[in-house]
Amino acid sequence: MKIVIIGATGTIGSAVSSELEKKHEVIRVGYNDGDYRVDIASQELIQALFVKTGIVDAIVSTTGLANFGTLDSLSDADYELALNNKLMGQVNLVRLGRDYLNDSGSITLTSGITAWQPMQESLSVSMVNAGLEGFTRAAALGLDREIRINVVSPDFVRETAEAMGMGSIGVPATQTALAYAATVEGKMNGETVNARDYL
Amino acid sequence: MKIVIIGATGTIGSAVSSELEKKHEVIRVGYNDGDYRVDIASQELIQALFVKTGIVDAIVSTTGLANFGTLDSLSDADYELALNNKLMGQVNLVRLGRDYLNDSGSITLTSGITAWQPMQESLSVSMVNAGLEGFTRAAALGLDREIRINVVSPDFVRETAEAMGMGSIGVPATQTALAYAATVEGKMNGETVNARDYL
Numbered sequence: 593m594k595i596v597i598i599g600a601t602g603t604i605g606s607a608v609s610s611e612l613e614k615k616h617e618v619i620r621v622g623y624n625d626g627d628y629r630v631d632i633a634s635q636e637l638i639q640a641l642f643v644k645t646g647i648v649d650a651i652v653s654t655t656g657l658a659n660f661g662t663l664d665s666l667s668d669a670d671y672e673l674a675l676n677n678k679l680m681g682q683v684n685l686v687r688l689g690r691d692y693l694n695d696s697g698s699i700t701l702t703s704g705i706t707a708w709q710p711m712q713e714s715l716s717v718s719m720v721n722a723g724l725e726g727f728t729r730a731a732a733l734g735l736d737r738e739i740r741i742n743v744v745s746p747d748f749v750r751e752t753a754e755a756m757g758m759g760s761i762g763v764p765a766t767q768t769a770l771a772y773a774a775t776v777e778g779k780m781n782g783e784t785v786n787a788r789d790y791l
Numbered sequence: 792m793k794i795v796i797i798g799a800t801g802t803i804g805s806a807v808s809s810e811l812e813k814k815h816e817v818i819r820v821g822y823n824d825g826d827y828r829v830d831i832a833s834q835e836l837i838q839a840l841f842v843k844t845g846i847v848d849a850i851v852s853t854t855g856l857a858n859f860g861t862l863d864s865l866s867d868a869d870y871e872l873a874l875n876n877k878l879m880g881q882v883n884l885v886r887l888g889r890d891y892l893n894d895s896g897s898i899t900l901t902s903g904i905t906a907w908q909p910m911q912e913s914l915s916v917s918m919v920n921a922g923l924e925g926f927t928r929a930a931a932l933g934l935d936r937e938i939r940i941n942v943v944s945p946d947f948v949r950e951t952a953e954a955m956g957m958g959s960i961g962v963p964a965t966q967t968a969l970a971y972a973a974t975v976e977g978k979m980n981g982e983t984v985n986a987r988d989y990l
Contacts, residue, residue, distance in 0.1 A: 635867075663886065663933045668834075671882070675874050683870070683918070687862065710929035710981075719882070719926035726921025730909035734862045782909075 594648045595619065595776065598641075598685065599655025600626050603749055604702070607765035608654055608772045616776075619645050623655070632656065632681030635688065642692040650776045651689045652700045653682050658720055660713040674716035679723050686731055686741065693739050700775040701728060701743040703784065708745075721745070725784045732782025742775040744768075746787040763791050793847045794818065794975065797840075797884065798854025799825050802948055803901070806964035807853055807971045815975075818844050822854070831855065831880030834887065841891040849975045850888045851899045852881050857919055859912040873915035878922050885930055885940065892938050899974040900927060900942040902983065907944075920944070924983045931981025939980040943970045946987040962990050 593616040599605040600620035609618050620626040621641060630641040632655060656678030659670045682701045689699065706714035707721035728743040735741055748762035770790040774780070792815040798804040800821035808817050819825040820840060829840040831854060855877030858869045881900045888898065905913035906920035927942040934940055947961035969989040973979070 663889070663930065671879060675879070679918075679922075680870060680874070690862070706929070707925045708928070710925070710932060712929070712933040715926060715929045715933070718929035719878075719922045722925025722928075723878075723918045723922030726906045726909070727914060727918035729907070729921075730905070730911070730914045730917035731862065733909060734911040734914065 593617070593650055593776070595650040595652060596621060596641075596645045596648050597652045597654065598630060598632065599623075599653060599702070602654055603751055603765050604746055604768055605654035607769040608652060611766070611769035611773050612652075612776065616650075619648070621645075632685060633677050635684050638684055638688050642689055645692065647692055647694055648697065649694050650698045650700070651685060651693065652772055652776065653685050654702050654772070656682055656702060656720075658717045660711075660717060661715065662712055663715065666715055671716050674720045678717075679720040679727075682724060683727055686727075690735060690739060693737075695737040696739070697737075698740040698742070698776055699735075700772055701741070703743050703745045705745055705747045705786075705788070728784065729782045740775075740779070740781040742780055742783045742785055744771045744775060744785045744787060746771070747791075763787050767791050792816070792849055792975070794849040794851060795820060795840075795844045795847050796851045796853065797829060797831065798822075798852060798901070801853055802950055802964050803945055803967055804853035806968040807851060810965070810968035810972050811851075811975065815849075818847070820844075831884060832876050834883050837883055837887050841888055844891065846891055846893055847896065848893050849897045849899070850884060850892065851971055851975065852884050853901050853971070855881055855901060855919075857916045859910075859916060860914065861911055862914060865914055870915050873919045877916075878919040878926075881923060882926055885926075889934060889938060892936075894936040894938070896936075896938050897975055898934075898938070898940040899971055900940070902942050902944045904944055904946045904985075904987070927983065928981050939974075939978070941974040941979055941982045941984055943967075943974060943984045943986060945970070946985070946990075962986050966990050 601622035658674035703721035768787040799819035857873035902920035967986040
């Protein structure tokens with residue numbers, strides 16, 4: 593398969609790229625580097641990206657910005673970032689990317705554990721993560737040509753936790769990557785795949 | 792209790808108002824009429840509303856706009872309506888309204904069955920309904936003064952179905968209203984309450 597990974601230079605995206613490269617041709621897309629670059633907040637740049645990649649068999653998104661903060665500290669701009677970047681940025685990857693997929697291709701988005709295991713500071717993050725899962729369930733009913741869509745819900749990533757001095761909690765990125773491989777190579781559609789199930 | 796119901800002139804809101812008026816003082820707020828008027832797309836108008844209502848014991852929202860449409864037919868404006876009105880309109884009721892609640896007060900928002908029972912045409916609706924449920928789970932951890940927040944997920948409303956010539960499917964508004972009474976009068980916090988459980 594020819595697979596484009598958007599967010600390929602991040603902690604999760606790097607691990608997903610390495611995992612999928614074992615069997616497939618991977619196009620790594622980042623914000624600052626990679627084979628190609630994109631800012632998912634821009635529909636024009638998303639469109640330009642797919643013109644460059646051409647037709648692929650799978651689109652994997654491991655990207656999307658949203659800030660943590662409490663009811664007191666989150667600003668309008670914080671909510672807008674979550675909505676315009678992590679949520680609509682990924683929704684627009686679906687709206688624009690589906691035309692660049694082969695029949696029986698797949699799209700995999702990324703939500704996060706805070707959709708279901710919230711924290712006081714995860715307000716806008718929980719909101720858009722759950723929203724991505726709701727969107728995915730509906731989009732799965734409407735994609736044609738046997739194209740599938742799923743969303744991976746990563747747990748806290750162990751490498752990130754260790755880098756932050758929080759100890760060996762969470763799911764290693766290499767294990768998290770197996771959840772993405774499962775959505776790309778499997779038959780599931782409309783599902784939320786929990787990365788911790790691959791621990 | 793003194794309860795402000797935003798969306799009180801709609802099919803569900805009217806039934807919720809009638810149910811809660813049996814035991815409580817209800818302030819009915821609508822878009823075009825009611826005791827007071829508000830457009831939840833405007834933070835300024837939300838703020839002005841709560842200045843007028845003063846301190847209350849419960850805020851109930853039965854309002855929020857979002858359009859149905861497919862991946863092909865939904866426009867950027869449709870996604871923006873769902874995000875700015877049904878989702879952020881209700882989130883802003885929480886952000887601004889919590890300062891106008893008595894200790895141990897409550898907030899009840901409205902999502903919808905399509906978060907979990909999607910249709911091809913419910914893309915943006917499923918997205919924001921699920922997003923509201925994710926936001927509510929996180930917000931419940933951060934509200935102080937023992938203030939609670941929940942979200943009711945109405946089924947298709949029987950009166951609406953009958954008016955559309957679809958037959959007697961869905962949950963009657965009078966029954967749907969019992970889900971709202973349960974969140975206002977009960978002890979639950981951070982929960983999604985399915986109106987069909989009250990059928």
